[in-house]
Amino acid sequence: MMAPPPRFHLRRHSSADVVELIQKFLLPLTIFIYTGLSHSIVENLPGFPAKLPFSLETGYIGVGPNEEVQLFYYFFESEGNPQDDPLLLWLTGGPGCSGLSPILYEIGPITIDYANSNGSLPALKLHEYSWTKVANIIFIDQPAGTGFSYAKTREAYYSNDTTSATLTYDFLRKWLINHPKYLKNPLYIGGDSYSGIILPLVVDHVYGELENEPLLNMKGYILGNPFTDTYSDVNERVQYAHRMGLLSNGLYKLAKQMCHGNYVNVDVENVLCQNVLERVNQCLNKVRASHILEPWCGDRIWNGEGYMPLEHLLSQENIQTNFLQSIATLTKSWCRLDNLLFSISWANDKSVQKALNVREGTKTDWIRCNTSIANSTTKSDGTTIYVKNVPSTMKYHTNFTHKSCRVLIYSGDHDLLVPHTSTENWIDSLKLPIQSDWRPWFVEGQIAGYTMRYVKGAYELTYATVKGAGHTAPEFNPKQCLPMVRSWFNEKTL
Structure with a gap:
């Protein structure tokens, strides 16, 4: 008697089984369905003197109703062990600041070579303290109107905190469906500055829908200099x-x-x-x-x-x-x-946009931060491009303390925009058991900052200040921030 055809109940399979099933059966279908999804491998960048020594992919993913919002992303494969290293989705602040900003100025593998930028096109060089040495990282331009991301309709440009978070979650799921080999990697979501508002909403989506396919191997989140409460x-x-x-x-x-x-x-x-x-x-x-x-x-x-x-x-x-x-x-x-x-x-530069595979015919005037979004500019017709409709994310952090979740919060101690003392206040309000009290942490024998660690069941939170750093810490103190995040990913104490 012949066995009945297989039925795919993905919730009952391991992560490895899920990856295999998606690769065999679901991936061709999802590529057909997600018409807004496209990506390209970038091997050379104008201003960089040779072929890129790391793997860079850029592309668009359509999200929202009828995929009217087209989100642009940069994906850097880990320079360490990409098969096993964490997958980190990185959100930039603003709101409305491009993912290219943290790539060039904070945690990406390339940066501006200021000493040799004496021509019409700035020169690039490798970044010694890139976080891609320890993680696969996706940088995203969000919401629409940020960086190279755009919308197909005028109405789709209008957004707010909750919509932005929902579309970012949609982006993450579609990206993983199109890159199923990373489904087994530990998944973290990270960001800084105004991402302190958006990121907890995205994390909440993930924890609220973990049973959906594909299964996400969610482990926790990272927040740097986080704007958490508007008051x-x-x-x-x-x-x-x-x-x-x-x-x-x-x-x-x-x-x-x-x-x-x-x-x-x-x-x-x-x-x-x-x-x-x-x-x-x-x-x-x-x-x-x-x-x-x-x-x-x-x-x-x-x-x-x-x-x-x-x-x-x-x-x-x-x-x-x-x-x-x-x-x-x-x-x-x-x-x-x-x-x-x-x-x-x-x-x-047009040659740069061509190398990055920015779509022709879209608005390609790039600015680091879209002030119409960041300042919630109201137009003459009374409409507002971006509404900051989430005044505080404290309740989300409180809810996460009941999850299996690893958290890293860090602050530059010379940041007046989001003072580290404010961040410490809301962490204290979580009323978590202290496993390791306030003490210095070191890089090359020097005090790099101060840290505390909290543990409650399967939840753990590491907080660290970065001595002498501003907003945000990796831009000012990259030499200290890379060892910090490497130790944390490896589940070691600072």
Whole structure:
């Protein structure tokens, strides 16, 4: 008697079985269905002097109703052991900041070669402290209108925190269906800055739908300098400024007394509070919020995340011709964020966009952060491009403490935008058992920061400050951040 044909109940199979089944039966079907999915291998990049010594794939994945949103991504295979190393989906902050930013300035395998960028196209070099040495990493441009991501309809450009998270989760599932060999790799979701709002929502989607196919090998998440609560993180800046010597004892005590500890939602009739906050602002107005010890970028504009260079003061068509002149001028009063001029020039070069396989006919004027999204700009018709509709993600972090979940939270201790003290406050509010109390951690015999570790059943959280780092830590202290994340991935103490 012949056996009946097999029925595929994927929930009952191991991860290896799932991978095999998808490769044999589901993958051809999903490629046919997901018409918005395309990818290419990139072997050479303009500005880099040789063939890339690592594996880079770029592409688009269509998400949302009728796949109207086309999200662009960069995938770097691990330079270590890609078959077994973690798979990390990395979200950039903003909202509306491109995934190319952390690639070039934070944790990617290539960076700007400033010393040799004396031509019309900036030069690139290998990044010694890239996180791709220990993980496979997907960098994504999200939401639509960010980087090279776009929408097919005008309506699809309108987004908010919850929609952005939902489409990012949709992206992750479709990416894994198209790359089934990574289904068995430990999956982590990481991000920094405003990703502190988006990332917990994505993680919540994953934990809420783990029984869906394909099965996701979810292990935990990473957050750096995370914006977590729209009130607390901003309100904490006054206390942090006092702790760092930017406000006197007397001024801080007066502000605390007159404003009752509330420096954000100030009563319009509380004149005494408003007056003392004017004095506080005088002390902080010319302090660079991203790193309190670095030069204030006085001729730059605020984009909601930090002071930007002349990025939005130069028209896109003039960027290439004005590039060298702009750099020469900026060296007279250098600010770290002036480095962004190099990425703007590089990413807007047509040869670069061709090498990255950016789709022709889409809007290809690249900026690091889309200020219309970051600032929730309201148009003349009354519509808002992006609505920040999630004021706090504290409840999500609390819920995750009941999951099997590994968490790494790190903060640069010279970051005024999202003070590490605010992050420590919400971690304390989780009321987790402390396994390892506050102590220094070291890189090459030197204190790299301070750390604590919490464990509750199958949940564990490692918190670390990065000494001397700003917003965000890997840009300022890459030498310390790579050993930090390597130890954590290997489940070793810092």
